[in-house]
Amino acid sequence: MTTPHLARTPYRTLGRSGTVVFEQALGTMTFGSEADEPTSHAIIDFYVAAGGNLIDTADIYSAGRSEEIIGRWLAAHPSEAAGIVLATKGRFPTGPGPNEVGTSRRHLRTALESSLRRLGVEHIDLYQMHAWDAITPVDETLSFLDDAISAGKIGYYGFSNFTGWQLTKATMLAERRGWSAPVTLQPQYSLLVRGIEHEIVPAALDAGIGLLPWSPLGGGWLSGKYLRDVRPEGATRLGENPERGMEAWKQRNEDPRTWQIVDAVAEIAEAHGASSSQVALAWLVAQPGVTSVILGARSVEQMRDNLGAVELELTAEESEKLTAVSAPAIDDYPYGTPGRAQRHRGLSR
Structure with a gap:
């Protein structure tokens, strides 16, 4: 199998830990659903051969089949498996019972043991809480993780889909109790979705927590595969399953900001002879606090294109253009107060 030639293989520490990971993580939500086992194994082969070492999954991906597929690859590749930083998640329902969901000690104990069994390992490098649990006391969750x-x-452990206050509360409680601290947060983050920059990114930077953005291509919009006012068809997720999110597609299609961003990305991609996906990923991986972006793929071809972003260096002007055109709205209080707006213009009262 042909592997990409990378001018560099950039690695970064996993948050404030000493563990080092590739700046692009392999997300495996497609494994067992949109990618069968042979295809999934081929994707892992390609990713690892290119220098990748962070594989991210979750117990609910394809009802556990994603973890099982990864586990069989690890068993079949013991030498390569030794270099893999393995991450999974627990939190969402794993059964119909009232205690088969959440971040309680009871549920996490069984969820973790089940993940270890499916993955065929005795140790998981990064265990992540898939979302906030409003019922379970935070100290119960953190005590279990410690x-x-x-x-x-x-x-290590980390979180996913937490707000800024939730992240700060958990981090400060762990510090106060003398427990191990979280090292990562998985938020949705891309040129199209930058709302986390208001509170979540500052909270993560303050705590020394590394960001592992999911949906870095905005659900495929930043790959350039969608056209203005043209309903998705063919070999796209929405084309194959329109009920999956057509209403969300309509909202994004009708938003002028979407096409300003997509057009800017395409223009820069053309100048570099690169793909739109590579430009979007190159911008994101350079943002403050980002440790590794999580790339999902349904084929080796998609993974090959995404990994090409490692070779792409945007100029300062290009990065600034993308940052400006995709700037998140700050109209709502407290971000858009009159005083703040005046200060942004260099005025004072």
Whole structure:
């Protein structure tokens, strides 16, 4: 199999930990659903051969099949598996019972053991809470995670889909109790979705937490595969399954900001002889706090194109253009107060 020639293989520390990961992580939500096992294994082969070492999954991806597919690849490639930084998640329902969901000690104990079994390993490098649990006390969750680290079942832990206050509360509680601190946060983040820059990014930077953005291509919009006012068809997720999110597609299609961003990305891509996906990824990986962007793929061809972003260097002017055209709205209080707007214009009262 032909692998890409990378001018560099950039690695970064996993948040404030000492573990080093590739700046592009392999997301595996497609494994077992949109990518069958042979295709999934081929994607892993290609990713690892290109220098990638961070594989991210979750217990609910394809009802556990994603973890099983990864587990069989790890078992079949023991030498390569030794270099993999393995990440998974727990939180969402794994059964019909009232205790088969959430971040309680009871549910996480069974969820973690099940993930270890499906992955065929005794240790998971990064165990992530897939979302906030408003019912379980935070100290119960953090105490379990600290115990899991002490027991050698996980190396680190992180969160996904947390707000700024939730992230700060958990981080400060862990510090106050003397427990192991979180090292990562998985938020949705891309040129199209930058709302986390208001509170979540500052909270993560303050705590030394690394960001692992999911949906870095905005659900495919930043790849350039969607056309203005043209309903998706063919080999796209919405084309194959229109009910999946057609209403969201309509809203994004009707938003002028979407096409300003898509057009700017395409223009820069043409100047570099690169793909739109590569430009969008190159911008995102350079943002403050970003450790590694999570790339989902349904084929080796998609993974090959995405990995090409590692070779792409945007100029300062290009990065500034993308940042300006995609700037998130700050009209709402407290971000858009009159005083703040005047200060942004260099005025004072």
